[in-house]
Amino acid sequence: MGDMNTNSDYQSLRAQKARFARFVTAPVAQFVLVMVASLSLIGAGALIYLDMSIGWLLLLLATPCVMLAAWGGETGELRDIPPAAKPDSIDDLMSSDLLGKLPKDYTTEQLAIFALKTPEGIFCMSRFGLHVEYFKTIIEESKLETGPVWQEAERIRQQLGLPKISALMVLTAIARIVPQSETYLARFKIDGEDLIKGVSWYFHLRQLISKHTERRKDGGIGRDWSFGYTPTLSRFGLNISEQVSYGGILNRDVEAHQQIVDRIVGLFSQGGRQNAALIGPLGSGKTTLVHTLAERLLVAGPTTPKQLRYQQIFALDPSSLIAQAHGRGELEGLIQQLFYEAYSAKNIILFLDDAHLFFEDGTGSVDLSNVLLPILEGGAVRIILAMDEQHWLRISQQNAALAQYINRVPVAPTNEADTMLIMEDQLILIEHRQKASYMYQAMQEAYRLSDRYIRDQAMPGKALMLLESAAGFSQHGIVAPPDVRQAIEQTVGVKVGTADTTEERQTLLNLEDLIHERMINQTRAVQVVSDALRRARAGVRNQDRPIGTFLFLGPTGVGKTELSKALAAVFFGGEDRMVRIDLNEYVQPNDVTRLIADAATDSHSLTAQIARQPFSVVLLDEIEKAHPNVLNTLLQLLDEGILRDINNREVSFRDAIIIATSNAGADRIRQYIEAGWKMEDFEQKFTDELINSNQFRPEFLNRFDEIVLFRPLNQSELLQVIDLILKGINKTLASQKVSINVADDAKRLLVEAGYDPRMGARPMRRIVQRAVENIVARRMLGGQVAPGTQMEISLTDVQTILGQESKSNMPVETPPPPPEVSVPLH
C-alpha cells in the first residue's frame, strides 16, 4: 500500500466518469442514444436528399449520440473504467461501479451499504449470508474508519493479483479488520480466509463466463474433410467432442487433473502404445478428464501437438453395446467394425468407460480380450479405458499380457482445496439445473459430510452429488448447510448435524431422565454414557474415533443390554439401530473372517451391518468369551474407529457407539456392594483385579473410553422394575380399552418370585408377564371386564396364580443345588 492516499477525491476525473457511466451505460439510456442517432442520421439523409440543407444540422445531434452510445456501450470505456496506469489515490484503483455510487463524504457504513448494492455485494449476501445488518452492527461496534478498510482492501487486491479494488474486496476488508472479526464470522461458520476465497471465486466465475461466451475457434467447416465418415460410431457411440463444442465445459484447471491430461496427450503424441487406462475410484473424475482432453484437442492451442489437433473422442458404453448385440459373435463383430471405422477415419479416439465389462465374463459383461488385445498391441487406434483399481488389479492378474500393453494412468481423488475449486466451477451448472442458489458454507458442508459419510464414491464426485441432491431440501431456492445435512440424513438415514433445535437440545440435556424412563438406577453408567453423547452432538469429540467406547461390567439382568437399547432409541431414533454381536459365537481363531465378512457373502457380519448403517449402537456381548484373534481385530475398531473388511475395504465406526459387555467379575462386584463399598470407590481396584486375574489384557481395557460397572439391583429397585414391566403391559392392553393396577403387596410377591441373585431382573419379566397376563386373560374370557375399566390385581390373585403354576411346574425330584463356585480374581 505504501504511500497510497486512502481519501477519495469526489471531483477526480475517474470519479466523474464513474458517476456519468451510471447513466450512460443504463440500457434505457443506450436505447435512447441509439434511436436518436439512427433517426437523426436517417432524417439528415432524407432532408439532404430532398434538397433541404437544414438536414445537415441533424448531424449536430447524431454525432454526440453516436459517440456517447459507443462510450457507454458493450465495448466502451464507461462499461468498466480501467484503473489508472500509475495509481496514487484510492480513486485510481476503485472499481467504477462502486466509485460511481459513493457520495462526496461517506462513512464506513455508507461504503458498506453502497458496496452491497453492487453485483458483488449481492454475491456476498447470497453466498455468505452477510447482510446489511451484519455490516452495520460490526462497523458501529468497532467505530471503523474508512482508511484502514481501503488499506486492507488494497492488500487483498495485491494478494489476489487483481487490477482493481472491487466492492467484494471492500466488504471482505471490513469483515476481516474489525476487532474479533473471527468471532463475528464464526456465527456464519466461515473465517476471513473463506472470504478471500470468495473474492477469488467471484472473479474466476466472471472469467469463466466471459470465456464461455467467446466464440471458440474449432477448425471451421472444413475441419473434418480429411477424415472419414463414422456412421456406426455415431450410432453406437457418443461424440464427446461434439458435446464440448456445443456447450463447452466449465472446469477449473486443478493441478492434479492437468497433469493427467498432459500425460495422456504425451502418450498419444509419442510413438509408443496409443492407449491410456484411467484407473481410479468412482467419482474421482475420470469421465470429466476425458471431457477436458476433448476440449483441449478441439481448441487446438499451441500446446496441443499437431497430430492430435481436432481429434474427436467417441465414448462407447460397454453395457449398452453388450445389450444391443445378440450373442458373443455379434458383439465381437460390432466391436471390430467400430474399431475399424475409428482406424479408417483417422481422427477418432475411443473412450471405453467401465472398460472392465469388456475384459471379464459375468452378468452384463463379456470377455473380449481376444479381440481387444491385438488392437491394444498394434496401437493403430487411440483408446482411453476407464475402470476402478479393483477391476484393474483383477484384470491384470487374470491377463498379464493385456496389462503389459496398457499405459496405466492413476486418477487419485482430489484433495479438499481442489474439490472446493471444482465445486465452485460446477456450481454454475448445478444452479442452472436445480434452479437454486448455493451458499459457500453449503459447499464446505458438502465436502465435510461427503468425505465422512459417503464411502462408495471418491472426491470430487461424492461432494458434487451431495451438493446436487441438497437442492431438493432448500427453502426459497437457497441451499444452506442445513439443507446439505438434511440431504445426507435422507441418504444415510441418520442425524449428522450438531444439536441446533430447541427440542433436540432439550433431549440431550435431559438424556439421563429419558434413559431412566426405560431403566432403573445404574446412575453412574447412564451418566457416563450421556456425557459422551452430549460431547458428540455438540461437536467437541475426537472425530477420528467412535462416538464413545464403553465396557459394561456387571451381573446378568441388571440393565446392560437395556441401556444399549435405550441409547439406540434415544440417540439414533430406534432400537433397530442396535447391532448386536454375541461374541460367544466367535471363539475359534478363524471366526475373525465371519466378523469382517463381505456383505455379499454374509450380510449379518459386523462390517456389513455397519457399512449399511454407520449410525448405530454396536453391542459386543460377552466379550470375554471371544477368541484373542477376534479381540485383536476389535482393537483397531476401538482405537481408530475403522475396521477393514475381508476385501480390505475400510468400514467406519466413527459414528457408532461401541459397547462391550461382560459378566466377568460379577460376583466380585456383588461382594464389594454387599461389603458397603460405593461404586466409584472400587472401580479402579476392580479393573486392576480383572487385569491381574488375566481376564482382560491391559491394552484392551485401555482402549475403552470408560469402564462402567453395573451393580446388582436391590429390592426397592426391583419394585421399580416391576412398575416398568406393568407399564409395558398396560400399553399392550390399551388397545382393549382396559388397564390394570397391581397392589403393592402383590408386587413384592412378584419380586420375591422373580428375582434370582445370579440372573438379576431377567426372570422377573417372564414371571410378571405370565402371572398378570394370565389373570387378565381369565377375567376377560369370564366376562368380568368391560371396556374402559381398570382391573385391580390383589395379593391373593397373584398368590393363586403363582401357586397353580408352581404346582404344575413342580419337578418330580429336585436335584441337589450345585456347589457354590467362587472364582478368585487375584
Add this chain to the structure above:
Amino acid sequence: MLIIALFSWWYTTAWKDLGRRIEQRIDRALDFFSVGLLMRTLFDPFRQIAAGKVRGSVDAQFRAWTDRTFSRFIGAAVRSIFIVLGTVSVLAIIMVGFLQMILWPFVPLLPLLGLAGAMMGWGI
C-alpha cells in the same frame, strides 16, 4: 472535463479497440472457412472415401490408386471452392474494416461538416 475524456478515449483506446475487433473478425472468418487447414490438406483424399494401401495384384493396386486419385481430385476441388469463398470473405472484412478505421477519427468532426453544410446550403 468529461468531453475531453470522451475525445481522448475516442482517439486512443477506442480506435485501437476497433483495430483489434477487425483483426478478430478476420481471424474468425479464416477459422470458419478453415482456410489454413484446407490449404494444408488441399490434396488429401476427401473424407477418406478411398481404399488405403492395398496389397494384391497390379490390377487391384491400380484400382486403389485410381480411387485415391479421384478422391484427392474431389477433395482439392471442394477445398479450393471454400478457400476462394473464405478469401473473398476475408478480403471483404478487411476492406470494410479499413474504411471503418479511416472514418473513425472523422466522426467527431461531423457536427462541423453539418454546420458547414447547413450554412452553405449543400445539396445532392
